Amino acid sequence: MKASVVVFPGSNCDTDCFNVLSSVMGMDTEFVWHKETQLNKTDLVVLPGGFSYGDYLRTGAIARFSPIMNEVISYAKKGGKVIGICNGFQILLESGLLPGAMLPNRSMKFICKPVWLRCENNDTAFTNKMNSGQLIQIPIAHGEGNYTADDDTIQKLKDENKIIFKYVSETGEEADCFNPNGSRESIAGIINDKGNILGMMPHPERVSEEILGGVDGKCIWESVLV
Amino acid sequence: MENFNAKLNVTLRKSVLDPQGQTVLESLHSMGFDQTESLRVGKFFEVRLKAKDEADAKIQIDAMCDKLLINPVIEDYTVELEKIA
Numbered sequence: 496m497k498a499s500v501v502v503f504p505g506s507n508c509d510t511d512c513f514n515v516l517s518s519v520m521g522m523d524t525e526f527v528w529h530k531e532t533q534l535n536k537t538d539l540v541v542l543p544g545g546f547s548y549g550d551y552l553r554t555g556a557i558a559r560f561s562p563i564m565n566e567v568i569s570y571a572k573k574g575g576k577v578i579g580i581c582n583g584f585q586i587l588l589e590s591g592l593l594p595g596a597m598l599p600n601r602s603m604k605f606i607c608k609p610v611w612l613r614c615e616n617n618d619t620a621f622t623n624k625m626n627s628g629q630l631i632q633i634p635i636a637h638g639e640g641n642y643t644a645d646d647d648t649i650q651k652l653k654d655e656n657k658i659i660f661k662y663v664s665e666t667g668e669e670a671d672c673f674n675p676n677g678s679r680e681s682i683a684g685i686i687n688d689k690g691n692i693l694g695m696m697p698h699p700e701r702v703s704e705e706i707l708g709g710v711d712g713k714c715i716w717e718s719v720l721v
Numbered sequence: 722m723e724n725f726n727a728k729l730n731v732t733l734r735k736s737v738l739d740p741q742g743q744t745v746l747e748s749l750h751s752m753g754f755d756q757t758e759s760l761r762v763g764k765f766f767e768v769r770l771k772a773k774d775e776a777d778a779k780i781q782i783d784a785m786c787d788k789l790l791i792n793p794v795i796e797d798y799t800v801e802l803e804k805i806a
Contacts, residue, residue, distance in 0.1 A: 557789075598795065600740065643738070643794075645794070
């Protein structure tokens with residue numbers, strides 16, 4: 496299986512993603528510089544975390560117009576699997592591949608800490624190795640992860656089971672005090688209608704090896720490999 | 722072609738919470754500005770451009786906003802156009 500990790504100027508989780516996909520998961524992985532206008536045959540595109548273009552204008556707003564994004568969008572529209580992590584999620588929102596937008600965290604602070612997530616839907620290409628309701632602990636590291644969308648969009652995400660991860664307590668309880676950034680519905684990750692594009696703020700690539708302190712993120716890569 | 726100066730005022734949509742504005746408001750309250758009722762933080766752009774006339778300038782500005790400058794999911798904007806020498 497082949498994976499491609501897109502590198503924007505300011506990406507800083509690209510090497511982590513590459514390492515997990517190649518060394519841990521054994522995928523044939525390559526970096527793709529954002530100026531590229533062609534995407535080689537691949538089974539997964541990763542838009543990694545970081546601060547593409549210094550977060551100028553809005554997070555992800557400028558990266559969305561990088562030449563490679565035309566290819567990523569057409570690949571995604573054909574059903575290719577895309578995962579956007581953190582800044583990658585913000586880029587997916589700005590490009591319109593996923594609905595909604597990000598606001599600054601309600602605390603106005605950059606938050607870098609492990610959080611608990613609950614898998615809301617395990618019937619997707621990214622979560623099929625998980626149990627429904629499974630709790631995983633994954634770090635977040637963002638200043639703008641406060642997910643918002645209009646009421647109709649939120650209702651649609653709920654009705655159609657497109658919310659994939661929610662921020663919860665260690666015991667799986669959903670409440671405002673366990674929502675680190677103020678996201679509507681405690682949303683940590685969503686998927687598109689067709690189920691081939693996942694966006695999530697937490698960083699599964701940072702907890703996919705025991706030596707790094709945990710393997711809770713690995714189930715996402717294992718699901719993709721199915 | 723004529724020269725125009727466009728001033729864009731960008732605000733968060735009314736339905737969208739403004740964490741930055743809220744934090745600044747709380748800060749004002751803590752400084753004793755008790756009469757302050759609400760505060761929202763926006764953005765300001767100033768764009769100089771060439772256009773055939775004012776209508777053409779407005780079309781160009783709207784296109785820039787649609788494509789890049791604004792995220793319509795969370796932001797609204799108003800444009801003030803001025804013809805300049």
